[in-house]
Amino acid sequence: xxxxxxxxxxxxxxxxxxxxxxxxxxxxxxxxxxxxxxxxxxxxxxxxxxxxxxxxxxxxxxxxxxxxxxxxxxxxxxxxxxxxxxxxxxxxxxxxxxxxxxxxxxxxxxxxxxxxxxxxxxxxxxxxxxxxxxxxxxxxxxxxxxxxxxxxxxxxxxxxxxxxxxxxxxxxxxxxxxxxxxxxxxxxxxxxxxxxxxxxxxxxxxxxxxxxxxxxxxxxxxxxxxxxxxxxxxxxxxxxxxxxxxxxxxxxxxxxxxxxxxxxxxxxxxxxxxxxxxxxxxxxxxxxxxxxxxxxxxxxxxxxxxxxxxxxxxxxxxxxxxxxxxxxxxxxxxxxxxxxxxxxxxxxxxxxxxxxxxxxxxxxxxxxxxxxxxxxxxxxxxxxxxxxxxxxxxxxxxxxxxxxxxxxxxxxxxxxxxxxxxxxxxxxxxxxxxxxxxxxxxxxxxxxxxxxxxxxxxxxxxxxxxxxxxxxxxxxxxxxxxxxxxxxxxxxxxxxxxxxxxxxxxxxxxxxxxxxxxxxxxxxxxxxxxxxxxxxxxxxxxxxxxxxxxxxxxxxxxxxxxxxxxxxxxxxxxxxxxxxxxxxxxxxxxxxxxxxxxxxxxxxxxxxxxxxxxxxxxxxxxxxxxxxxxxxxxxxxxxxxxxxxxxxxxxxxxxxxxxxxxxxxxxxxxxxxxxxxxxxxxxxxxxxxxxxxxxxxxxxxxxxxxxxxxxxxxxxxxxxxxxxxxxxxxxxxxxxxxxxxxxxxxxxxxxxxxxxxxxxxxxxxxxxxxxxxxxxxxxxxxxxxxxxxxxxxxxxxxxxxxxxxxxxxxxx
DNA sequence: GGACTAATCCCTA
DNA sequence: TAGGGATTAGTCC
Numbered sequence: 001x002x003x004x005x006x007x008x009x010x011x012x013x014x015x016x017x018x019x020x021x022x023x024x025x026x027x028x029x030x031x032x033x034x035x036x037x038x039x040x041x042x043x044x045x046x047x048x049x050x051x052x053x054x055x056x057x058x059x060x061x062x063x064x065x066x067x068x069x070x071x072x073x074x075x076x077x078x079x080x081x082x083x084x085x086x087x088x089x090x091x092x093x094x095x096x097x098x099x100x101x102x103x104x105x106x107x108x109x110x111x112x113x114x115x116x117x118x119x120x121x122x123x124x125x126x127x128x129x130x131x132x133x134x135x136x137x138x139x140x141x142x143x144x145x146x147x148x149x150x151x152x153x154x155x156x157x158x159x160x161x162x163x164x165x166x167x168x169x170x171x172x173x174x175x176x177x178x179x180x181x182x183x184x185x186x187x188x189x190x191x192x193x194x195x196x197x198x199x200x201x202x203x204x205x206x207x208x209x210x211x212x213x214x215x216x217x218x219x220x221x222x223x224x225x226x227x228x229x230x231x232x233x234x235x236x237x238x239x240x241x242x243x244x245x246x247x248x249x250x251x252x253x254x255x256x257x258x259x260x261x262x263x264x265x266x267x268x269x270x271x272x273x274x275x276x277x278x279x280x281x282x283x284x285x286x287x288x289x290x291x292x293x294x295x296x297x298x299x300x301x302x303x304x305x306x307x308x309x310x311x312x313x314x315x316x317x318x319x320x321x322x323x324x325x326x327x328x329x330x331x332x333x334x335x336x337x338x339x340x341x342x343x344x345x346x347x348x349x350x351x352x353x354x355x356x357x358x359x360x361x362x363x364x365x366x367x368x369x370x371x372x373x374x375x376x377x378x379x380x381x382x383x384x385x386x387x388x389x390x391x392x393x394x395x396x397x398x399x400x401x402x403x404x405x406x407x408x409x410x411x412x413x414x415x416x417x418x419x420x421x422x423x424x425x426x427x428x429x430x431x432x433x434x435x436x437x438x439x440x441x442x443x444x445x446x447x448x449x450x451x452x453x454x455x456x457x458x459x460x461x462x463x464x465x466x467x468x469x470x471x472x473x474x475x476x477x478x479x480x481x482x483x484x485x486x487x488x489x490x491x492x493x494x495x496x497x498x499x500x501x502x503x504x505x506x507x508x509x510x511x512x513x514x515x516x517x518x519x520x521x522x523x524x525x526x527x528x529x530x531x532x533x534x535x536x537x538x539x540x541x542x543x544x545x546x547x548x549x550x551x552x553x554x555x556x557x558x559x560x561x562x563x564x565x566x567x568x569x570x571x572x573x574x575x576x577x578x579x580x581x582x583x584x585x586x587x588x589x590x591x592x593x594x595x596x597x598x599x600x601x602x603x604x605x606x607x608x609x610x611x612x613x614x615x616x617x618x619x620x621x622x623x624x625x626x627x628x629x630x631x632x633x634x635x636x637x638x639x640x641x642x643x644x645x646x647x648x649x650x651x652x653x654x655x656x657x658x659x660x661x662x663x664x665x666x667x668x669x670x671x672x673x674x675x676x677x678x679x680x681x682x683x684x685x686x687x688x689x690x691x692x693x694x695x696x697x698x699x700x701x702x703x704x705x706x707x708x709x710x711x712x713x714x715x716x717x718x719x720x721x722x723x724x725x726x727x728x729x730x731x732x733x734x735x736x737x738x739x740x741x742x743x744x745x746x747x748x749x750x751x752x753x754x755x756x757x758x759x760x761x762x763x764x765x766x767x768x769x770x771x772x773x774x775x776x777x778x779x780x781x782x783x784x785x786x787x788x789x790x791x792x793x794x795x796x797x798x799x800x801x802x803x804x805x806x807x808x809x810x811x812x
Numbered sequence: 813g814g815a816c817t818a819a820t821c822c823c824t825a
Numbered sequence: 826t827a828g829g830g831a832t833t834a835g836t837c838c
Binding site for chain 2: 826827828829830831832833834835836837838
């Protein structure tokens, strides 16, 4: 019988086969796959040899052993010649020995082409079935078995890489704990009296000291635990200051089974190790990475995670290269009078090996980089980025929806360093003409140095949401994200790289120049929004209330801003049909082209009036600058020129909360001066914001009594409102020199549209204006939508656009 | 000598 | 019986 790597010597003892007394048996493995029982016909020495099929049959080897070896070698050569690898070495020094038959070296390597093919299949399918393996083996002229081995080895290799990574993290944590432990021991050796500052007397154990002792025991346990785990990954014991492992261990739900090697099969030792996150408040950063048990599914998960980790590391590498390398990777160019850089694709391909496969056919590349100083420190920014909710709050107009699908690693030592998570996101440009970009991506955070952090995103094309197999992927994010470097003044320098590939045909021609210059989804927009939002946070954190009339309390300010935030979020969700609300698109014949009308039921939401809500949105081109358009729309005195709610007169600002240094960033409360008695209980809540990437004017009628509650610091969640408003962006024409999308060549079927794209007088510096209304058309949620309601909202939208055009003297 | 790689052996689900 | 873990051996740096 035989055990792994050992032979039974026939007398009950077990010896390694490379010390067998038969001399030549210690030669390179001669037990090749084609070895068969028929080779050994003579009786004699009993030797355990296992053929490839693993039958473990005992074969008798006779005196003509050498002769048989020749046969084996001949077979082996035959086997090698079938491997399809032509790069087999000619032979070793032994081949010159005339006493022995010429022998090729067993070793060879697959050709680079073969490896490339194998790698590419591995990326798609790390675990191919027999059919796939056979197919590949035929194609590559390899034995099916070789393909199988290759995949097996590659999986093992991935696992080893993962373990190595886990190991390094563990080691870091170990070092930290050890230092902590030492300092505590030190503190205990020379106790100091807290009252007098002198040395504490023996026998006097202060409360603090008792706590230190308890803490010390806990740390020692933790250290032991980490040492044991590190030992497992290192394959050798890691020394620790204490020796006992399990005596202090509390019970934990997670156990790690550790197989003992050596005489495999003779014994298996299972050691229970606590890995719980709840252990004494100290979490293991790897508890989420390591498979608790070794079942098939956990191994699959482990493999998937290791692939994610490999992808994340490659993406991080690429992000850092993209952020730190200038020419020739990024070529400086002047766009719209503003300095920017353009990605040199040849250099990019040379510098960055593809990490998520080839660009899908028909997709175009969008790559942008932007650097800016932001009033936030790197650590805080990283915390925000790694929290889906806070991330969405930071970029409310850009992120329609996001969630964390899985936290693969939570980070090391209580920080986000090493944190890796799988996320889902819906990115938006505020226009019905630009579809939402839905992406599943990995987000990986790494601290590169003291005060230097990087967060990278990269698409993973796996679709975990099997409930919706129809999901059409129209874009994917290549390694994108930011490198943040703390500056001494509390600011940080943020370098943002946004790299995506998308199906341009899904974007309306009017918006293609904007999108292709990166002003839609690109780095400029992320950085501009980040700067504006951080400035807003800094201002709001200032203690002095900054509303001009001083009529609002601090609590009221907070409530009003929260209400405004909800209003703006709902506005964005209505424009882009994000899945936050389940909108039904209307395709009625009387809906004007380029106006998207959607409807939904509002029930059980105290923040909205109950009933049927109709949303209508359209985007038009206007030959005026974005700034001029924004200033016009936010000016309460000019409101009567387009807003029916103003009752033909100017509006008056009753309250103003600044959200930024730019006066355009604020939340205000407006009242129509020409107010009729019937509407006397209504005010307008308005939020406006502007940055380098665009601007927004969002408003909603609100009840005076409800607003009084809010301004007094009451809960704003019960204020029912439906937002309307405008989103303004530059038309992109002045930004893109060689854009392939021209608004002039708009869809042929929209010649009668009101989007102004057929305006022959267009000039550089125009704007794209999105107008959107949400209106309650029936206060019964189950009521049917009438044609009249759709007509009303259609008229409202086209009238408003016409009025704006007239007021700005830009009618066709 | 260590890392990498192709292959082998044995065990287990 | 397929696949995984442990191991070996050839090669490269």
